[in-house]
Amino acid sequence: MEREDTRQSGTGAPVIDAAGSRRGYRRLARIYDWLAVPWLTNGLRREAVARLELRRGYSVLDLGCGTGLSFPFLVDAVGPDGRVVGADLSPDQLARARERAAVAGWENVSLVEANAEELSLDGQFDGILSSYTHDIMTSPLAVERAVAHLKPRGRFVALGFVRPTGWRAPLNLAFVIFYKVLRVPVNWDAETSHRPWTNLERALGRVSVKERLLGTWYRAAGTKAVAGDGPESRAS
Numbered sequence: 001m002e003r004e005d006t007r008q009s010g011t012g013a014p015v016i017d018a019a020g021s022r023r024g025y026r027r028l029a030r031i032y033d034w035l036a037v038p039w040l041t042n043g044l045r046r047e048a049v050a051r052l053e054l055r056r057g058y059s060v061l062d063l064g065c066g067t068g069l070s071f072p073f074l075v076d077a078v079g080p081d082g083r084v085v086g087a088d089l090s091p092d093q094l095a096r097a098r099e100r101a102a103v104a105g106w107e108n109v110s111l112v113e114a115n116a117e118e119l120s121l122d123g124q125f126d127g128i129l130s131s132y133t134h135d136i137m138t139s140p141l142a143v144e145r146a147v148a149h150l151k152p153r154g155r156f157v158a159l160g161f162v163r164p165t166g167w168r169a170p171l172n173l174a175f176v177i178f179y180k181v182l183r184v185p186v187n188w189d190a191e192t193s194h195r196p197w198t199n200l201e202r203a204l205g206r207v208s209v210k211e212r213l214l215g216t217w218y219r220a221a222g223t224k225a226v227a228g229d230g231p232e233s234r235a236s
């Protein structure tokens with residue numbers, strides 16, 4: 001199913017088709033790791049985790065963790081005394097993530113089945129990673145809830161595909177293959193799908209954005225400010 005461009009951003013209302021996503025990711029779970037071409041994309045994941053500026057003992061949330069492809073980098077960054085929590089709405093993706101953690105023997109990784117738009121976890125995190133989670137990042141409510149789970153001065157890093165515009169529109173292949181051919185529901189909302197960091201920017205005040213692959217991929221990073229922080233301390 002594909003949703004149309006009818007939704008407004010910034011409303012704080014639920015916009016994610018959770019049942020449709022669960023169905024889509026059930027179909028995908030078995031082939032997801034192959035589809036995500038880890039050998040090609042691991043460098044981008046590693047760089048994104050570095051932008052979280054995690055230290056040993058920190059806690060980090062992998063929001064929309066899927067099968068846990070980012071776990072190795074997160075576990076490495078926080079060390080055995082740190083904590084990695086993976087949250088995802090798809091039980092099928094989570095089953096793969098659980099298997100990955102068990103095989104690797106990561107005792108500090110825990111998994112939670114949760115819809116990002118209803119996220120309510122114990123405590124706050126030093127960092128949040130959300131990778132290739134277009135639906136989450138284009139939902140104002142999901143991003144607001146995630147940021148509420150971030151400690152003051154905690155870092156949020158998001159990465160994924162951008163729906164390119166203008167002459168680059170034909171480069172939309174990754175987007176089209178992933179969401180249309182595999183029939184995963186996705187938000188095609190004009191503003192947020194061409195600029196998936198919009199809601200994060202609103203929630204944090206400022207983010208730094210890096211685009212690659214001719215503008216079809218982005219990474220956005222920002223810090224949750226506390227009263228008295230200047231604008232320059234929010235993104236870097």
Ligand SMILES: C[S@@+](CC[C@H](N)C(=O)[O-])C[C@H]1O[C@@H](n2cnc3c(N)ncnc32)[C@H](O)[C@@H]1O
Pocket residue numbers: 016018021025036063064065066067068069070087088089090093114115116117130131132133134135136142
């Ligand atoms: C494309 S996969 C990305 C998985 C992983 N982050 C990665 O980098 O490989 C998107 C994931 O987001 C999850 N997801 C989609 N909407 C969600 C929501 N509202 N709340 C939680 N997880 C969601 C899906 O179940 C899926 O596992």
